[in-house]
Amino acid sequence: MEEERRFRCLRCGLEFTAVHRKDGEPVERVCPRCRSNSIRPTKEAKG
Amino acid sequence: MMDAGRHPRIKVLVSSEVIDVSGAVGNFHVKVRRRARYVQQDLCNSCAECTKVCPVIIPDEYQMGLASRKAIYIPFPQAVPSAYLINPEDCLGNNPIACGKCLEVCEQKCIDFDMRDEILEVDVGAMIVATGMEAYDPTEITEYGYSRYDNVITSMEFERLICAGGPSAGHFVRPSDGERPRRIGFIQCVGSRSSRYGSPYCSNICCMNTVKDTLLLADHYPDTDAKVFYMDIRAFGKGFEDLYLRSRSSGVRYIRGIPGEIEEDPQTKNLRVRVENTLAGELEQHELDMVVLSVGVRPRLDSNTVQRLLTLSRTSDGFFLEAHPKLKPVDAPTRGIFLAGCCESPKDVKDSVTQAGAAASHVQVLLSAGRIRIDAGTPLLEEADCIRCGRCAAVCPFHAIHWQRGGVPEIIEAACSGCGCCAAECPVDALTMRHSTDEQLKAQIDAILDEHPEDKLLTFACNWCSYAGGDTAGTARLQFPVHGRLVRTMCSARVSEDLILYAFEKGAPLVLVSGCHFADCHYINANRQTVTRVERAWDRLEKLGIRPERLHLEWISAAEGQKFAEVMRVLDEPRAQVTAEEIAHTRKVLAEERKRREGRKEKMRAAARKKREAAADARAESSAGAAASVAGPAKS
Numbered sequence: 309m310e311e312e313r314r315f316r317c318l319r320c321g322l323e324f325t326a327v328h329r330k331d332g333e334p335v336e337r338v339c340p341r342c343r344s345n346s347i348r349p350t351k352e353a354k355g
Numbered sequence: 356m357m358d359a360g361r362h363p364r365i366k367v368l369v370s371s372e373v374i375d376v377s378g379a380v381g382n383f384h385v386k387v388r389r390r391a392r393y394v395q396q397d398l399c400n401s402c403a404e405c406t407k408v409c410p411v412i413i414p415d416e417y418q419m420g421l422a423s424r425k426a427i428y429i430p431f432p433q434a435v436p437s438a439y440l441i442n443p444e445d446c447l448g449n450n451p452i453a454c455g456k457c458l459e460v461c462e463q464k465c466i467d468f469d470m471r472d473e474i475l476e477v478d479v480g481a482m483i484v485a486t487g488m489e490a491y492d493p494t495e496i497t498e499y500g501y502s503r504y505d506n507v508i509t510s511m512e513f514e515r516l517i518c519a520g521g522p523s524a525g526h527f528v529r530p531s532d533g534e535r536p537r538r539i540g541f542i543q544c545v546g547s548r549s550s551r552y553g554s555p556y557c558s559n560i561c562c563m564n565t566v567k568d569t570l571l572l573a574d575h576y577p578d579t580d581a582k583v584f585y586m587d588i589r590a591f592g593k594g595f596e597d598l599y600l601r602s603r604s605s606g607v608r609y610i611r612g613i614p615g616e617i618e619e620d621p622q623t624k625n626l627r628v629r630v631e632n633t634l635a636g637e638l639e640q641h642e643l644d645m646v647v648l649s650v651g652v653r654p655r656l657d658s659n660t661v662q663r664l665l666t667l668s669r670t671s672d673g674f675f676l677e678a679h680p681k682l683k684p685v686d687a688p689t690r691g692i693f694l695a696g697c698c699e700s701p702k703d704v705k706d707s708v709t710q711a712g713a714a715a716s717h718v719q720v721l722l723s724a725g726r727i728r729i730d731a732g733t734p735l736l737e738e739a740d741c742i743r744c745g746r747c748a749a750v751c752p753f754h755a756i757h758w759q760r761g762g763v764p765e766i767i768e769a770a771c772s773g774c775g776c777c778a779a780e781c782p783v784d785a786l787t788m789r790h791s792t793d794e795q796l797k798a799q800i801d802a803i804l805d806e807h808p809e810d811k812l813l814t815f816a817c818n819w820c821s822y823a824g825g826d827t828a829g830t831a832r833l834q835f836p837v838h839g840r841l842v843r844t845m846c847s848a849r850v851s852e853d854l855i856l857y858a859f860e861k862g863a864p865l866v867l868v869s870g871c872h873f874a875d876c877h878y879i880n881a882n883r884q885t886v887t888r889v890e891r892a893w894d895r896l897e898k899l900g901i902r903p904e905r906l907h908l909e910w911i912s913a914a915e916g917q918k919f920a921e922v923m924r925v926l927d928e929p930r931a932q933v934t935a936e937e938i939a940h941t942r943k944v945l946a947e948e949r950k951r952r953e954g955r956k957e958k959m960r961a962a963a964r965k966k967r968e969a970a971a972d973a974r975a976e977s978s979a980g981a982a983a984s985v986a987g988p989a990k991s
Contacts, residue, residue, distance in 0.1 A: 319907065319925065319926075345908050349890065
């Protein structure tokens with residue numbers, strides 16, 4: 309099952325959206341700007 | 356195959372699949388489902404009377420659908436055992452028997468429609484995985500019209516057509532009209548080295564397979580006009596360049612350029628191929644009688660199942676991963692399991708045979724020793740502290756910890772490879788990794804941060820990749836700031852949340868956790884747990900008012916000295932920005948948090964202990980009650 313999730317790079321601060329597969333093989337997260345792997349899923353704002 | 360079938364110490368289980376594997380090296384227990392073949396193979400003498408009367412005609416898979424077979428058949432001429440079988444999906448029906456003609460003509464009376472699948476259980480000391488590969492299906496490349504144009508075939512179909520045992524008895528003919536093709540084109544890299552179709556990797560075997568095919572054509576039909584459309588010919592290997600030159604000198608024309616499209620003349624069924632000849636710099640059009648698509652190699656579709664059953668690891672391409680590319684090229688990461696052939700990577704017959712020989716030798720070495728040496732760095736369980744939560748078993752990538760709900764985890768040391776993932780996951784520190792204890796790692800952190808901690812970039816580096824990446828950077832004399840200090844762990848998954856917090860508590864301005872890339876993990880997939888733990892640590896830091904940006908995660912392979920140096924360079928700036936006040940605040944907050952954490956752990960241990968004692972009391976009471984009721988009332 310695929311869903312879009314927001315991530316934040318802890319090196320350069322870039323926030324971006326990437327496809328997240330819940331049931332698939334995990335993939336390495338990479339910042340599209342600085343290529344860092346310190347990518348943190350952002351918490352969804354409480355509605 | 357015949358030799359293996361006749362060998363007194365080799366048991367060939369055909370039409371069988373492994374459905375469950377348990378145990379560890381030297382002591383695997385394997386369950387195998389042996390499918391019913393509805394023919395008693397010991398009685399069948401392959402007289403073929405049954406297949407003559409069978410009314411079902413379907414495409415023959417072995418002949419790539421270019422010929423037909425019956426519902427009762429021998430899969431291919433050299434099959435072992437040489438006995439017929441009935442495919443129940445093709446047969447008109449055996450329950451009740453709808454046709455039964457084979458049954459009537461069989462003199463040996465070996466057809467048995469009551470046969471059922473069997474479950475066999477076998478104990479083995481080691482296993483070799485040789486599940487092979489699949490050829491790429493080029494139907495999705497609509498430009499080439501495979502399966503739309505009769506005379507566009509794959510290299511696998513070419514093999515059948517030119518084989519003496521093939522559907523045309525070795526007479527090479529066009530599928531459209533049965534005539535011999537005189538102008539043949541081979542298109543290379545179909546489904547290989549492509550980001551659009553198939554796979555991005557080189558399939559290794561296709562170039563030399565085409566060279567071999569052109570030589571076969573030149574030998575059988577010297578007047579054939581053969582053309583090969585290629586990106587570049589990869590003819591590495593003993594004698595391969597000679598073969599390639601022989602093919603060229605025999606008149607085969609090699610054209611550098613991959614055709615963009617194939618068109619069919621609906622009348623003649625001839626094919627027009629347009630290609631840019633990148634050597635001549637010209638756009639060319641070739642009229643051909645037949646086009647052979649040199650298809651690439653893909654991992655088998657059921658690789659996932661095999662991976663799950665045998666606890667294997669796979670590369671990003673989907674092939675099974677060896678334990679080490681140079682030192683253990685035939686060993687799987689799980690001990691006692693070895694790899695051979697194309698299941699590990701695309702390779703030709705010679706390389707497959709070499710790897711199979713090596714795998715068999717490794718098995719011999721393992722089994723003939725009679726005993727195995729286990730890793731020293733295995734976990735030790737303090738039973739009194741264990742809360743029986745089973746988290747250690749859940750994260751073990753080797754399934755080396757057996758746990759049943761409410762029970763004490765049982766560590767199978769022979770199956771353990773010592774990644775330390777379990778010890779890092781244990782919420783009450785009941786597991787200790789021998790030679791990599793928390794105390795030992797904390798002592799290293801203490802030593803690093805003893806003086807001027809604000810100048811240090813504390814880095815947890817996994818033994819196999821990141822630490823070696825640091826070595827590579829050093830031996831290549833790459834320049835990077837001197838502030839990095841490495842704590843070596845066997846796997847990045849050994850780094851617990853507590854260790855990260857401990858480093859911050861001891862004054863580290865920045866902490867880096869580094870490990871292997873996902874596809875390179877030495878411990879199958881343990882580094883996926885690293886991600887989970889680092890994410891948990893980010894959350895915890897944020898809750899405690901500490902900037903999560905001070906904790907970093909990077910995947911650095913042993914070859915990525917450049918990346919290691921770059922990471923050290925890039926992280927030096929945020930390290931320098933952490934102020935003394937921030938570090939002091941962090942230390943204070945985490946010292947208090949540590950006390951709370953220790954308190955929580957002790958409470959969990961005490962609660963579990965109390966629960967166990969209550970359960971033991973209840974058991975004692977019930978057994979005493981049972982004993983009293985058996986004994987009956989005392990006689991007065």
